Amino acid sequence: MQYTGSNKPVVKLLLEQCFIHGIKQVVIAPGSRNAPLIISFANHPGFTCYSIPDERSAGFYALGMARQLNEPVAVVCTSGTAVLNLAPALTEAYYQEIPVIAITADRPPEWIDQEDGQTIRQEFIFQNHIRSSVSLPSGLQDCDLMNARAMLDQALVKAHGYPKGPVHINVPFHEPLYETQSWSFEVQTGVFEPQIKSNYAEVKSEVLQQVSLFQKILIIVGVKLPNKEIEQWLNRLADNKKFVVLAPASANIRGANILNLAEALALSLNANQDLSLKPDVLISFGGPVVSKATKQWLRSIKPFIHFDVDENPEQVNTYESLSLKITGNPILVLHDLLATPEKNMEYQKLWQVLNQKVVDKQTEFNTTCPWSDYSIYQIFFDWLTFPVDLHLANSTPVRYAELFNKHPMINYFGNRGTSGIDGSTSTAAGAALVSGKATWLLTGDIAFVYDSNAFWNRHLPDNLKVIVINNQGGNIFRLIPGPDSTEQLESFFETRQTAQIEKLCQAFQVNYLSANNKDELIQGLEQLKNSSTCTILEVFTDATISAGQFKKLYQQYRSL
C-alpha cells in the first residue's frame, strides 16, 4: 500500500512504530512545526485522525478514547506551550494507567534557549508523570534512524507494560516542514504480551492460608472499568463464601450480596464506633476509592491483615494497614479465593443489616427531598431503562452518584486518577467518539465551563448527551465542612459563576435544553434520549437548598 507522507524518514519510521504498537486513533491539535506529523498521519491508511484545537482538550479526548478502546491512542501537537497543555491529561493517564502517547513536534535542539519562537525545553517536560520519554535525533543519518527505531520501540512498549501509562515522544524538525513523498506501507502489527513481574505465585499459599484462617473477610473494590469476569467472581465469593464485598457504584460491580453504598455505610460506622464490622482480612483491588468516609473508617480501625492486589508492582498503602502487596492479576486471586472454606454468615449479616438501614433511610429521605442536586440523580436513575456509559465529572457528580446502588444499565466512568475538573467533558466526548454507544456525562456548571473547549471541534459525537447541574457555583464547598463557615465562601471558594451555559452551547452550535423541576427534567431526559445529535440538558437548582439536603442526608446516615 502507498501513501503520501512527509519526506522525513524519521516520520515514516515513527508511523510504522505507532502502527506496530497498535495505535489506530490519532488526535491532532493544529500547528505548523507538527506539519510533517499531520500530513503523514492524515494520509496514512492505518490511522483515523481527529482535529481538536485546544491542546488541553485534545489530551483528554485521547484519554477518553484510549480508556474506551483499551488500546494506545496518540495525541499530536506543535512545539512550545502547546506541549504543556497536554500535561493535565497525561498526568490523569499516569494515575489511571491509560496508554496515551503524546507526540510533540519540537524545534531543532540547536535553537532551544536561543530566543526563537515556540521553542522551550521539551525533553523530559512531563517527567514527574510519564512511563517513558524519548526525544528523537533530528539528523537523518542511517545510524540515527536505527537509533530512533530502538528508542521508539523501547518507549512505546512501556505504554503496554505493567502498569500501562502515558509515553512522550518528542520529535525535533528542521525546516522545510511541508515536503512530501510517496512511501510504501506494509501491514504488520506487533505482539505485546509483556511478562508481568508477578509475586503472586510466591505468596499464594500464604495468602490463601491467612484468608482460610479468619472469618471476617472484606473485599473492597476501587474505581474500575466494567469487567463481567470480575463481577462474576465477586458475586460467587459473596454468595457462596459469605465474603463481604464493598464496591461503590464506580467500581461497576453489582449483585444480590454486593454492597454498593460504601459512603453511607462508612458514615454510620465512623459515627457509631461499632467495631463488629471491622474485618480480619481486607483485600483491596481496583483503582482509588472515592468515598472519603470509607477511607477514614479503614484508616481508623486498621484491619488486622490487608492484602492489596494489583498488576502494577508499585506499593500503595491507602489504608495505612498494608500487610502484603500482591503483584498479580486480581482475577487469579479471586479465582483461588473460591477454593477457601465458606465463612459463617455472621459477618456478612452484620453488614447487610446496616445496609438495610441505609437503604430504608434513603428511601424515606427520597420521599421528602425537595428539588435539589440530589433529586436530579434520584430522578435520572429512576428514569433510566436502557444501557448507557455514564461519565461522572469531578468532584460533586461522582460523590452523588455513589450515594446510589449501582444502576443495572450503567457503566460508570470518571477521571479519578487525579480527580481534576479540567477534562471531564473532553474525556467523555473522546470515549463517545470511538465507542458509538450511548454516552452520557453528568457534570456541574464549573467543570462544564472550565472545559467548554471540548465542544470546539468538528467531531462532536452525536451519541454524547450531557446533563449539567447548574447550582451557580462550586457547591462542593458548601458540602464539605470548613469553607461553609468561612467569610470567603462566595468570593474565593465557590466560584459563584454567572457564565450562561445556553450561550456557550450556542457559541459552539450544540443543541441545548433546560429544566427547572422534575417534570421538565423527565421531559428533558426523554429529549436527550431521542436526540440525534450531541445535546446538553442544563438543570437548574438552588445552591443553598442543595447543600442543605446533602448535609441532612449525611447527618441521617451518621445517626443510623
Added chain:
Amino acid sequence: MQYTGSNKPVVKLLLEQCFIHGIKQVVIAPGSRNAPLIISFANHPGFTCYSIPDERSAGFYALGMARQLNEPVAVVCTSGTAVLNLAPALTEAYYQEIPVIAITADRPPEWIDQEDGQTIRQEFIFQNHIRSSVSLPSGLQDCDLMNARAMLDQALVKAHGYPKGPVHINVPFHEPLYETQSWSFEVQTGVFEPQIKSNYAEVKSEVLQQVSLFQKILIIVGVKLPNKEIEQWLNRLADNKKFVVLAPASANIRGANILNLAEALALSLNANQDLSLKPDVLISFGGPVVSKATKQWLRSIKPFIHFDVDENPEQVNTYESLSLKITGNPILVLHDLLATPEKNMEYQKLWQVLNQKVVDKQTEFNTTCPWSDYSIYQIFFDWLTFPVDLHLANSTPVRYAELFNKHPMINYFGNRGTSGIDGSTSTAAGAALVSGKATWLLTGDIAFVYDSNAFWNRHLPDNLKVIVINNQGGNIFRLIPGPDSTEQLESFFETRQTAQIEKLCQAFQVNYLSANNKDELIQGLEQLKNSSTCTILEVFTDATISAGQFKKLYQQYRSL
C-alpha cells in the same frame, strides 16, 4: 495591625515572606486544599486578591499583572492537575523573565501515590522552566519553620535576580484546612538590589575599540517593554553617530532615524542578496526578534562582529554569529557608545534609501488593498489618536503590527517568550486590571476562543477593549509557505472554526460589537473608545482575500 488568617504558622510565615519580597497582588484559583492560603491572603491587609477559576487563565492574569507592575505577583491554586494548568504561563514568564510566583497547595507528602484524590508529584513539577522551586516542610516544629523561612527567602529572591523569573512554592497541608486565628502583622519590606554579575567592565575597552574601528554599525532591538531612557540613547546614536538602529514596532523604540520596518527590509535584503547593508558590527539587545526574515538575513550574511548585551548571563546566539556576550545593563553600553567616533553617513544612508522604498511601496499598497486582515491594522493605526497599551496575540497580530512603523500613541506588548496562543487574552486582562490605563488587545479568532475563559471571572477590567479579527480559522497557515499547498490545510492546519464569538461574549456577559467593513470598523472603534465596560469588537474578514493580500505585499517587498 491584626488579621484573621489560617492557624497554620507556615502560612503566616509564607505571607510575611511574600510581603517582604514585594508581592502585593495575588491571583487565586478556587479550591479546598489551598483554603489556608485563600483565607489568609484574602484577609491580610497587605494583599489585593482576584479570583480566576480556570488555572490556565489565572496564570496568565498573574503574568500580565507582573509585567505591567514590574513586581512579583503570586498565583495560588489547589493540588492536583490544577497545578499543571499553570505551566504555560510560568514557561512564558521564564522566557520573558517575569517574576510570577506560583504558590501551590499540596496534599501531605505521605499521601502521594497512595491513590488519594488530587494528589500528584508536585515537587519540581515545573523544573524545566523555573528559577527556583521549593516544597515547604509540612510539620509544625520550630526548626521546620526556621527552615521554611530560609527556603522561602532563597526561592523568592530568585524572582528578583538576574534574570528575573517564575518561582514555585509548593505547600503541603494536613487537615483541618479551615481553622483560623488572629495574627499580628508588622509592615516591613525587604531591599532587593541583587548584585548583577556583569562582565561589561572587563570587556568595555575592547568593545568600544571594535565599534570605533568599523564604519557599519547595526543595533537591533528585540521585543522590549517601553523604556524612554533606552529610546533616548538610541535616538542619539542614530542621529549623532550615524549608527543604524533596527527596532521593530514591538521594541517600543521610535525616532526620526530609527528603522521600524525590519520584516519588510529583510524580505528585500533576503531577495536581492545585496551585501552592502551587511554590518561590520552587530549589537543586539532586548528580547526575541519576531521578524523571521530579519533572523534569516542575519543568519545568512553573518556580521563580522556580533555583541549581544543582556543582564541575563546566559549566552544566546540567535544569529549564529556571536562574538561576545556582554553581561550588563544595555543602558550603560549605549551610553558609552556615544563616546565613540561618528560614522560616515554612507551606511545609514543605504538603509534609509531602502526604508524609503519600503514606505513608498506600502503607501501604494495601502491605497489598493481591499477589506482584509491587513486593512484592519491600517485603519486602526490611522484612527488611533490617544495613548493605549496594545497587546498583540500570537501569531498573526504581532506579525501584522510589525509591518507598520511604531505608532506614537502605542506601547506594544506580546507573549513572545514562547509565543503560545494560550493566554493572550488573560495576559492583557491581568495587565489592564492593575494598570488602569486604556488597554487594547488585538487578537484572532483562534487565540480568542482558546482563552475564552479569560472572561470567566468577576474582575473584568472596564479598561480592556478587545478587537478580534475573525477570518474563521488559523489564517496564519495560509500566510506561511507550505501548508497552503497541502490538502490537509482546511481539516488539520487551519482549525477552520465556527465558534460564535458573539455567543461567547453573551455567555460571559461581555459587551459585544461587530464590524464587516471600514465604516463599521471605525464606528466600532469609536464605540470601544467610549465604552465604559470591557467590550469586544469582532471584525469579520475573508480568509482567502486576507491571505492573498498578505502574500501580495510580501511579494512586493521581495522585489524591491
